[in-house]
Structure formats: structure tokens, C-alpha cells
Amino acid sequence: MRYLVLSDVHANLTAFEAVLKDAGKLGTDYEFIWCLGDIVGYGPDPNDCVDLLRSMPHLCLAGNHDWAALGRLDIRTFNADARKAVLWTRDHLSDENLAYLDALPTTFVLGEFTLVHGSPRGPIWEYILDPLVAALNFPHYQTPYCLVGHTHTPSIFKQLDDKGGCDIIAPTYGETIQLDQHHQIINPGSVGQPRDSDPRAAYAMLDIENLTWEFRRVTYDIKSVQGRMREAAMPERLINRLDHGW
Numbered sequence: 001m002r003y004l005v006l007s008d009v010h011a012n013l014t015a016f017e018a019v020l021k022d023a024g025k026l027g028t029d030y031e032f033i034w035c036l037g038d039i040v041g042y043g044p045d046p047n048d049c050v051d052l053l054r055s056m057p058h059l060c061l062a063g064n065h066d067w068a069a070l071g072r073l074d075i076r077t078f079n080a081d082a083r084k085a086v087l088w089t090r091d092h093l094s095d096e097n098l099a100y101l102d103a104l105p106t107t108f109v110l111g112e113f114t115l116v117h118g119s120p121r122g123p124i125w126e127y128i129l130d131p132l133v134a135a136l137n138f139p140h141y142q143t144p145y146c147l148v149g150h151t152h153t154p155s156i157f158k159q160l161d162d163k164g165g166c167d168i169i170a171p172t173y174g175e176t177i178q179l180d181q182h183h184q185i186i187n188p189g190s191v192g193q194p195r196d197s198d199p200r201a202a203y204a205m206l207d208i209e210n211l212t213w214e215f216r217r218v219t220y221d222i223k224s225v226q227g228r229m230r231e232a233a234m235p236e237r238l239i240n241r242l243d244h245g246w
């Protein structure tokens with residue numbers, strides 16, 4: 001069974017649609033979507049993104065921006081631009097979509113995979129950006145593989161030994177990776193706001209029977225999203241960063 005694995009859509013409908021188109025046909029090229037959180041926040045299309053995800057067979061985890069939109073996090077820890085986007089998102093989400101976000105789980109386990117937004121020991125908040133933090137997280141989940149989002153950076157952290165040894169593997173595109181039985185923490189990157197200096201939308205395809213993983217990137221019409229953000233009077237810094245992928 002093939003899963004389309006995506007994360008951090010951040011209310012960017014144009015990027016989300018480009019990913020779905022690139023991924024192929026539901027039922028033929030993949031059967032199910034795993035979304036690792038932050039479906040909303042920063043972008044101009046929160047309801048459209050939640051509606052589109054809800055129209056497809058999927059499982060979605062809660063992210064920090066989803067919780068912020070619900071008022072479940074203290075947004076004083078967010079920077080000023082992110083705070084402004086959170087308040088705009090909160091004002092624009094429908095009651096039905098707020099209720100949907102409110103019911104999202106923070107952790108999900110299926111077979112050999114654990115799914116969280118941030119990290120196994122801090123599912124909403126912790127960022128896994130380096131091998132040291134990844135190594136500290138390996139004892140906090142029971143399956144061989146853990147899928148995470150939150151950093152907006154595609155990567156694989158692979159455990160080398162139980163003394164803290166950990167490798168970071170950068171993504172290669174157009175290549176299928178065979179997952180071995182090492183503990184691994186895998187991040188597909190961000191659909192709607194990449195932060196690895198590549199502005200293309202990121203996602204991944206996972207075959208859970210053959211244990212293969214493929215990082216993918218797709219271009220989308222960034223200008224049209226920026227136009228909607230300007231209409232919504234969103235902070236210029238959030239608009240410009242989409243051009244640069246940071």
C-alpha cells in the first residue's frame with residue numbers, strides 16, 4: 001500500500017494542489033494520505049486546505065499552528081509575523097474546520113511507523129534539526145520508523161548505534177530509498193512553506209509493504225499565493241519567503 005506523506009501545508013492551496021497532481025491518481029498511484037500536521041497557519045487558504053484534505057482518505061496529526069489557531073497554545077512565543085498569521089487564521093476558519101482541527105491526534109502508530117508533528121518526545125513543539133536531538137528521541141518510540149514534520153526540511157536521521165551515533169541523510173530526488181531496519185526519523189519536508197532554500201513544494205511517497213521511501217519536489221505558482229496573501233494584508237516577510245524557500 002502506497003501512502004502520500006506530506007506535512008506543513010500551511011494553508012497554501014496552490015502548493016497542495018500541485019502536490020496532489022504530481023502524486024498521480026488516488027487509488028492507482030497511492031491509496032491514502034498521511035499528513036503530519038500544520039495544515040493551517042501562514043497561508044491564505046486555511047478552509048480550502050482543510051476541506052481538500054477532508055475530501056480524501058487520510059489521517060492528519062495536530063501541529064503547533066493547528067493548535068495555535070484553536071487557542072490551545074500561548075502564541076506569545078511566536079514571532080510577530082507568525083502571531084499575526086495565527087490571529088488571521090483563527091478569524092477565518094469555519095466552526096466545522098476548527099472542530100476538525102480540535103479532534104486531531106498528536107501521535108499515531110501503524111505497523112512499523114510512528115507519526116508525530118514535531119518529535120516523539122515533544123509531538124507538538126520539539127524540532128528535530130540535528131543528529132543530537134534525533135538521537136535523544138530514538139528511545140521515545142517503539143517502531144523502527146518515525147515520520148515527523150515541523151522543521152520544513154526534508155531529511156532522514158538514521159541511528160547507527162545505541163550510544164548516540166546518528167547519521168543525517170540529505171534527500172535525493174527521483175530515487176527510491178530502501179528503508180533498512182535501523183531506527184530512522186524521516187521528514188518529508190513542507191508542502192506550503194519549505195525552509196531548505198528550495199521553494200518547490202516537498203512531499204514523499206511511502207510503500208509500507210516494500211518499505212521504500214521517495215522524496216519528491218514540485219514547482220507551483222508561488223505568485224498566485226502571494227497575491228492572495230497581499231489581499232489578506234499578511235506580513236510582507238511571510239509573502240517574500242515563499243520565493244526563497246526559507
Ligand code: ZN
Nearest residue numbers: 008038065150
Ligand atoms: Zn510548520
